[in-house]
Amino acid sequence: MEKINIGNNAHVYPMPVSLVGSLIEGRPNFMAVAWLSRVNYMPPIIAVALNQRHHTPKGIQENQAFSVNFPGADLMEKVDYCGLVSGRETDKSGIFQIFYGDLKTAPMIQECPLCLECKLLQVVPLPTNNLFLGEIMGAYTEEIYLTDGKPDIQKMNPFVLTMPDNNYWRIGEWAAKAWSVGRKLKEKK
């Protein structure tokens, strides 16, 4: 089949859905963010890309801290709501039960199966967005989401986003072991 060029505004397939938490003038705020990635192995660093017009960057700069919370599909409506309204006009602090870790200034969400507490390391300024790099200081979960001590995606039940069609999708079936299923091909070569 022939390849066609559909232009430059293309996305990652699919994007993880998270809620980035920050404390802004003493009020916990949560923003829906799908532009994020782990970026460093040791120390563990995560990057979140936020539009410069958002309210959340203010709180991250203020406290040099933020959280990244991975919601289950049961929280889809609330997550989407956090993407529809700005903390500038709306108090989103009452939507979730909030807890804090060692940093004390990175609000995390009790209802989320996995919450990362991050200390701001660096801000990379970009044309319309800023990239916030945070060192992961701790990861909070519950026994019910673990298998062999590791978070189990089937128990966490997160969801993903596609753009520009703007749809949420569930995680499907287990497919294969990574760093393993390609071994046969390696032996063949």
Next chain:
Amino acid sequence: MEKINIGNNAHVYPMPVSLVGSLIEGRPNFMAVAWLSRVNYMPPIIAVALNQRHHTPKGIQENQAFSVNFPGADLMEKVDYCGLVSGRETDKSGIFQIFYGDLKTAPMIQECPLCLECKLLQVVPLPTNNLFLGEIMGAYTEEIYLTDGKPDIQKMNPFVLTMPDNNYWRIGEWAAKAWSVGRKLKEKK
């Protein structure tokens, strides 16, 4: 339920699976990468985090260009193979059919439903990894992967990765419209 801290080496749930393409000393090379994200709206910029010991950074620096290819689940074995062997010792150029876009130095994969051609803008040095920021110059796909002119994840059939359990997962069912399903909650408040 009580939250427990499982330590700082935590990951994003789930991670998109891509193959990053580069031309190293004239030879096309592909590396399996799950640490990536869109990071800027306009111009469209994508970030990929690569361990400094990898072979791919050499090619990206050499040509100031790279590609990000999203494979379908049918390519799982080949993708995993690309994550198991280094281009330093192994010629991976024959695994896929290769094509080029306008940049001429960012090899892309014919078998992948979506390929992004990127011009290197900036490298952010991190302790063990480097973060390569590339402007997306074009996105190559085929008519069979589109619905209403947009890439359709159900036609692309990509897969995702979880770490540290190291598993690949398929994409599941459609769940809801983004920037929409939370509107009822917005009206209620």
